[in-house]
Amino acid sequence: MEDLLCKIRDCKVCKDHLPLGPRPIIEANKNSKVVLISQAPGRVVHESGVAWKDQSGKKLREWLGVDEETFYDPNNFAILPMGFCYPGKAKTGDLPPRKECAPLWHDEVWNELENVDLKIIIGSYAANYYLGKRSKLTEKVENYTDHLPDFWPLPHPSPVNRFWRMKNPWFEEEVVPELRDKIAEILS
Structure with missing residues (x-):
């Protein structure tokens, strides 16, 4: 797994298309229990080099019911974006994640993971890639049990999506508590 992560972090396939240059962000180890499949790092994450070290990450950790120490332990969470660079x-x-990353690297990462209990799909890009385009993200999130036990779709926790959360209060009232319980069960 370490060799693969080094290869991914050294990837420059999209270098000519990235405004800030390549800085692939990925975290995992063979024992990761939960895989967070998201869209792509934002500018703040690109600058820090730490996945989910922004307002979106704060909201995601709140939804998962975990602190930073638990979140950043790769035995607990692997971070597998659809696009590895900003x-x-x-x-x-x-912008949308680059289309080259997931087909190039995801299968190799999945082949290295040995202990995955849950794959959390974050946002429409990951949902469409892994769950198909037949339904909108809101429907996938609302019917999350249809995708269990393998996948659990979520909206993106970005502050930009605050209006979606306001329009769909059922998500934080009903789905988030179930998600927290599932994460607590997996990590216990």
């Missing part, structure tokens, strides 16, 4: 700024939020 793709650049869009009109609202960031």
